[in-house]
Amino acid sequence: MAALEINNVCKNFGSERVLKDVSLAIDSGEFLILVGPSGCGKSTLMNAIAGLEPVTSGEIRIAGEDVTWQTPAERDIAMVFQSYALYPSMTVRQNISFGLEMRKVPKAEREAAVERVADLLQISHLLERKPSQLSGGQRQRVAMGRALAREPKVYLFDEPLSNLDAKLRVDMRTEIKKLHQRLGTTIVYVTHDQIEAMTLADCIAVMRDGRILQLGSPDEVYNNPVDLFVAGFMGSPSMNFIGATLDGEPGGYLLRVATPGEENLELPWPQERETPAMAGQVGREVILGLRPEHFAEDDVRLGDDAEGVLLSPRITVVEPTGADILLQLKLGEGEATARVGPKCRVAAGERLALRIDMARAVLFDRETEQRLA
Amino acid sequence: MDNVIRRRTFGARLGRALLYAVLLLAALFYLLPLAVMLVTSLKPLAEITPGTLLSLPQEPTLGPWTKAWGEACTGMRCEGVGVYFFNSIAIVVPAVLISTIIGALNGYALTKWRFKGSELLFALMLFGCFIPFQVVLLPMAQTLGWLGLSSSRAGLILVHVVFGIAFTTLFFRNFYVAVPTELVSAAKLDGAGFFRIFWRILLPVSAPIIVVSVIWQFTQIWNDFLFGVAFSAHDTQPVTVALNNLVNTSTGAREYNVDMAAAMIAALPTLIVYVLAGKYFVRGLTAGSVKG
Numbered sequence: 001m002a003a004l005e006i007n008n009v010c011k012n013f014g015s016e017r018v019l020k021d022v023s024l025a026i027d028s029g030e031f032l033i034l035v036g037p038s039g040c041g042k043s044t045l046m047n048a049i050a051g052l053e054p055v056t057s058g059e060i061r062i063a064g065e066d067v068t069w070q071t072p073a074e075r076d077i078a079m080v081f082q083s084y085a086l087y088p089s090m091t092v093r094q095n096i097s098f099g100l101e102m103r104k105v106p107k108a109e110r111e112a113a114v115e116r117v118a119d120l121l122q123i124s125h126l127l128e129r130k131p132s133q134l135s136g137g138q139r140q141r142v143a144m145g146r147a148l149a150r151e152p153k154v155y156l157f158d159e160p161l162s163n164l165d166a167k168l169r170v171d172m173r174t175e176i177k178k179l180h181q182r183l184g185t186t187i188v189y190v191t192h193d194q195i196e197a198m199t200l201a202d203c204i205a206v207m208r209d210g211r212i213l214q215l216g217s218p219d220e221v222y223n224n225p226v227d228l229f230v231a232g233f234m235g236s237p238s239m240n241f242i243g244a245t246l247d248g249e250p251g252g253y254l255l256r257v258a259t260p261g262e263e264n265l266e267l268p269w270p271q272e273r274e275t276p277a278m279a280g281q282v283g284r285e286v287i288l289g290l291r292p293e294h295f296a297e298d299d300v301r302l303g304d305d306a307e308g309v310l311l312s313p314r315i316t317v318v319e320p321t322g323a324d325i326l327l328q329l330k331l332g333e334g335e336a337t338a339r340v341g342p343k344c345r346v347a348a349g350e351r352l353a354l355r356i357d358m359a360r361a362v363l364f365d366r367e368t369e370q371r372l373a
Numbered sequence: 374m375d376n377v378i379r380r381r382t383f384g385a386r387l388g389r390a391l392l393y394a395v396l397l398l399a400a401l402f403y404l405l406p407l408a409v410m411l412v413t414s415l416k417p418l419a420e421i422t423p424g425t426l427l428s429l430p431q432e433p434t435l436g437p438w439t440k441a442w443g444e445a446c447t448g449m450r451c452e453g454v455g456v457y458f459f460n461s462i463a464i465v466v467p468a469v470l471i472s473t474i475i476g477a478l479n480g481y482a483l484t485k486w487r488f489k490g491s492e493l494l495f496a497l498m499l500f501g502c503f504i505p506f507q508v509v510l511l512p513m514a515q516t517l518g519w520l521g522l523s524s525s526r527a528g529l530i531l532v533h534v535v536f537g538i539a540f541t542t543l544f545f546r547n548f549y550v551a552v553p554t555e556l557v558s559a560a561k562l563d564g565a566g567f568f569r570i571f572w573r574i575l576l577p578v579s580a581p582i583i584v585v586s587v588i589w590q591f592t593q594i595w596n597d598f599l600f601g602v603a604f605s606a607h608d609t610q611p612v613t614v615a616l617n618n619l620v621n622t623s624t625g626a627r628e629y630n631v632d633m634a635a636a637m638i639a640a641l642p643t644l645i646v647y648v649l650a651g652k653y654f655v656r657g658l659t660a661g662s663v664k665g
Contacts, residue, residue, distance in 0.1 A: 051562075071561070073562070073563075073566075077562065079558070079559065079562050081558070082555075085556050085559040087559075087560070088577075088578055089574070090577075098565075098573075099563035099564060102564035102569065146559075
């Protein structure tokens, strides 16, 4: 039975349609991440699950039970808010036990729950403090503690890390993942940070304009994006989109990338990745999607027998990040980003022998922006 | 606190001195009436009749104060303003408390439990702040009659509560609108209901605005004359009405010293409240949002 099921949910604010027929289901213990740009409806969907906003139509089920018209209190969920929303007049201890108190849990059990959560999150020494006496990271822990004190069916996290500084955010990300692995809780997590989405999720829902564009594992969403938007949104630096003409040669398809002042670049499309949709696009402009790591220095990663296409583009910018080097290079009419190893010795203005791993490239329709192959 | 860069030349100093002199004069001018009242209230009548308004009392006496409190004639009766002082307290305390509590609940509901038309409702309530009292005298008298509260203390309290709600709602709404709504969402998820959230989450952070509301309402209701004179019987009159009666009762020579003492008595509570809590009043009005 699904821990959480959302069926055809729509939400209108006046004439504005914020959620358009959203459906998804996750199993008990799964970590679902809702990701998308601001205004895509992810927070509204979260509020609908929490019961803070009534839906216009559709149905929400938690552990099989229809909760669409239940109040937040009746739904048995806990939520961590972006602003933490700690009760300012209460101590950390009172903050954590408030939910239990409201549910008439006996005092001894409440105390035990506070101790358990405080141990788990290492906030035992903060229990008597007020929220105003805590740092950002400590508040974040208390907010999580408040959610963990009860043992609800579903946990909701609304951009919980976005108010932390960069280093703390990475640390807390790891801790949340550890907690999920230890406790096996069902989590719905909203973020606009695609790295958080990739690292934490069992399942990612990429949203845009009130719709779920793609629902799948991080691997699926990253390597098999359904359209141009998902492909561009996931991954950093983002995927390179290169305009090309699709030609149907006798031996298979060929992509021609027009390069001003130079010979056209010809990229053969791997036969095993041909799709029926490609046939209708022969002779037309398509968009080739290449991730930065789909480029490799010649002889470094792909070896002699590699199928990659060799090219030697001119490098315009070299950006070492420490772990690797990002290169801006001229490709077709524009520029593309490539990720190469940290030992690569190349300067801006030079040419570098690179291979493109076409086996992992993706192809999009120029007009509909949908995936072709 | 001086954070302005200026050269300390002779001209600049002279300018400063002039500025302070003008300010001092203005301050004295404003304080003069109070000083005259205080001085006059401590003089025996014989020292007043010559017309030396500003001179200090030669033989200071508290006689006018005790007379004003317990013996002076207000209309037909001669029992001083003391009785009416307690009348005022009996009206002001419940009226302030009730209007503040209702204002707080209104502000809470209007910001944290929004419903269709809640903004319109607030705009209409706000309109109540701008209605002149005179306009409602007759309809209010009629309503009090229907409710069987004419000339009663309860009726007067009701009138003040009804008029006060517009202001207290405005105060609390504007304060609560800055309190993060996520606090209320979190409490809802924790299982708390409407009143529990108000009592446990909102009220504990409301001290600054409660002070504002109480001071405002106390001052307004204590100083009210029009409703007091219109809707009270003799035995429920507030001190402001009694003061008027005292001053307008003409039997023999006018006792300015008693008049002044009575006026001081009537003004004292609001003065005290302002001196004691004025700091919090300003602080409450400018209080920023409560951080979650």
